[in-house]
Amino acid sequence: GGVAKGGDVGDAALDRSFEVGEDGICGECGVKISSLGGARFCHMTRRHYCRKCHVNESFVVTERVLQQWDLRPYRVCRRAYEQLTRAYEEPGYSMERDLSTVAAARAGRALSAVRKARLRISMMREYLSACPNFPSSRCTPEERSAAVDIGRNHLVDDADTFSMRDLVECEGGEGGELVRFLEGIMTGWQAHIMHTCVVCRERGHYCEVCRGSERLFPFELDRVENCSECRAIFHARCLESCSVQCSRCERIRRVRRQEGGG
Numbered sequence: 626g627g628v629a630k631g632g633d634v635g636d637a638a639l640d641r642s643f644e645v646g647e648d649g650i651c652g653e654c655g656v657k658i659s660s661l662g663g664a665r666f667c668h669m670t671r672r673h674y675c676r677k678c679h680v681n682e683s684f685v686v687t688e689r690v691l692q693q694w695d696l697r698p699y700r701v702c703r704r705a706y707e708q709l710t711r712a713y714e715e716p717g718y719s720m721e722r723d724l725s726t727v728a729a730a731r732a733g734r735a736l737s738a739v740r741k742a743r744l745r746i747s748m749m750r751e752y753l754s755a756c757p758n759f760p761s762s763r764c765t766p767e768e769r770s771a772a773v774d775i776g777r778n779h780l781v782d783d784a785d786t787f788s789m790r791d792l793v794e795c796e797g798g799e800g801g802e803l804v805r806f807l808e809g810i811m812t813g814w815q816a817h818i819m820h821t822c823v824v825c826r827e828r829g830h831y832c833e834v835c836r837g838s839e840r841l842f843p844f845e846l847d848r849v850e851n852c853s854e855c856r857a858i859f860h861a862r863c864l865e866s867c868s869v870q871c872s873r874c875e876r877i878r879r880v881r882r883q884e885g886g887g
Contacts, residue, residue, distance in 0.1 A: 653678035653704060668699035669709065682706040685793055691723050694731035696796050709789075716779035716788045732792075738800030739791075741846060742807040743784040748844035749814045750781050758822045775810055818842065833873050834863035 651658050652672035658664045665679035666672075669686050683698035684706055690696060701709065720729070720736060729736070750773050753759045760772040779786045780803075794803040818825040819842060829840030841858045843851045850864045851857075857873040 651675040651678055653702060665702070666700065667702040667705050669701045669705040672702075674702045678702055678704070684709045685789065687712075687789060690789065690792055691718070691728055692725045694724075694728040696793050712789065714777075714788050714790045716777075716786045716791070718787045718789065718792065720785050720787060732795065734798050735795045735800050738798075738804050739795050739807075740784045742800060742804045742811070743780055745844040745846055746775075746807050746811050746814070747781050747784070748842075749811060749818060752818050752825050752828065752842075753814060756817075756822060756825050758824055759817060780807065815844070830858040832860045832863050833857045833871070834859055834867050 649658055649664075650656070651674050652667070652670060653674055654677065656675050656677075658673060658675050663675060664673040665676060665681065667674055667679060669688070679700075679702040681700055682703065683700050685696055686699050686701065687709065689699065718724075720740075724732070753773050754769070756769075759769060764772070773781075775781060777788075777791075779788070780791065791803055794806070795801050819829075819840075820826070826840065829842055831837065832839070832841060837860075841849050841860070843849065843856070843858055848861055850859045850861050852859075852871040852874060855871065855873050855877065857871055859867075859871075
């Protein structure tokens, strides 16, 4: 997570700096800290503190994550530590709005994997929320809602909102611990939809191009394409060979033109 009591911390050398402009005053309690040995630097507030107000606790610093994609823990004062830990799991950040260009570029591969996983699990939840057999045919609506509650529901509600915990757990080329968390849930959900439940399986789609007998599901993003307008589903390979972007939409437009002309 974001906590580190010891070991590696980012930019440890900065702890030894001392800004004369602060007049040697603790940034929290105001006590005089006139020597290097008595001052401790906080990487969140960029100020120095006495040893009572700064006990060398470490945590990921929000600004460094959002601006530089620097996920290392840094030494922070007590008040900053309290603020950072309290807000750690709050989904208050937008990938589009809050990540700098630099951070987005550095995190690109990891965030792409996370976005894909979030889209998939969101589509699966749509199936399960409407399924009379999930988690069982005898469950109440409340029990069904509880069964699709993953505890971090903002991850399913959209693909853009993050908590600082989510961003830290994205670390890694394939979306890290966060993708593994989502995949662990999706394994059981996908088995229910595609294999176990007759109702969900019947809600599968057929490719609009090849008209094959294989049922396709919108969350199979590695092999299908979804039309955002009519929600038709295609084999990705079939759509590549198609002269129009969506054959179903094209049929609908053709019928409307004929009806309008009539």
